[in-house]
Amino acid sequence: MALDDPLLQGFRRFQQQYFSASNPVYASLCQGQHPVTLVIACCDSRVHPPALMGSQPGEMFVIRNVANLVPPYSPHNEHASVAAALEFAVLSLNVGRIIVMGHSGCGGIQALLRRSTPRDSALTRWLAIAEPARELTYRHHAGASAALQARQCEQAAILVSLNNLLGYPWLADRVKTGQLMLNGWYFDMHEGALWGLDAESHRFVPLVCPLERADC
Ligand SMILES: [Zn+2]
Numbered sequence: 365m366a367l368d369d370p371l372l373q374g375f376r377r378f379q380q381q382y383f384s385a386s387n388p389v390y391a392s393l394c395q396g397q398h399p400v401t402l403v404i405a406c407c408d409s410r411v412h413p414p415a416l417m418g419s420q421p422g423e424m425f426v427i428r429n430v431a432n433l434v435p436p437y438s439p440h441n442e443h444a445s446v447a448a449a450l451e452f453a454v455l456s457l458n459v460g461r462i463i464v465m466g467h468s469g470c471g472g473i474q475a476l477l478r479r480s481t482p483r484d485s486a487l488t489r490w491l492a493i494a495e496p497a498r499e500l501t502y503r504h505h506a507g508a509s510a511a512l513q514a515r516q517c518e519q520a521a522i523l524v525s526l527n528n529l530l531g532y533p534w535l536a537d538r539v540k541t542g543q544l545m546l547n548g549w550y551f552d553m554h555e556g557a558l559w560g561l562d563a564e565s566h567r568f569v570p571l572v573c574p575l576e577r578a579d580c
Pocket of ligand 1: 471473
């Protein structure tokens with residue numbers, strides 16, 4: 365194994381940061397995890413939630429999948445991977461907040477819009493979860509530019525996932541009683557900005573503006 369493997373070098377830096385005698389972060393984390401937030405994000409290598417939000421190990425429970433989708437609730441455990449992680453995060457870890465985090469330039473959403481994946485592929489079946497977002501986009505933005513359609517569909521897919529979350533009965537119960545908060549966030553990597561879904565207007569509004577536009 366090459367000693368200059370950049371991933372091993374990366375682990376050594378991590379080791380220095382979190383296992384040093386002066387800052388033994390994992391000494392307590394080894395006793396158990398108590399994350400307060402669950403983030404559901406895309407697999408995209410440019411969308412790394414703990415890095416984007418400055419979270420330390422142990423603070424954030426993360427589910428990542430293509431296009432940050434939440435499948436509709438199914439008692440037959442279809443798409444059991446996401447359902448199992450949701451169950452664990454909500455019922456065992458008692459997270460108090462779930463953030464569905466979409467992003468600009470999402471390849472999954474692009475494939476959904478263009479129907480560019482093979483018909484019988486797992487990817488096609490998975491992306492079908494966001495079909496309502498595709499329909500909404502083409503119904504309301506038929507003549508818009510491809511870039512605007514992509515943005516609309518990326519944001520509509522976040523709404524689809526938030527709506528699907530409320531179909532999980534044990535999760536909806538916690539939202540109703542105020543034990544659990546749901547947020548929809550959108551990372552615009554082109555502008556370096558963060559947008560959030562406004563619960564009243566159902567529109568995305570700036571949470572963190574681009575660096576050069578602090579007044580937005
Ligand atoms: Zn993506």
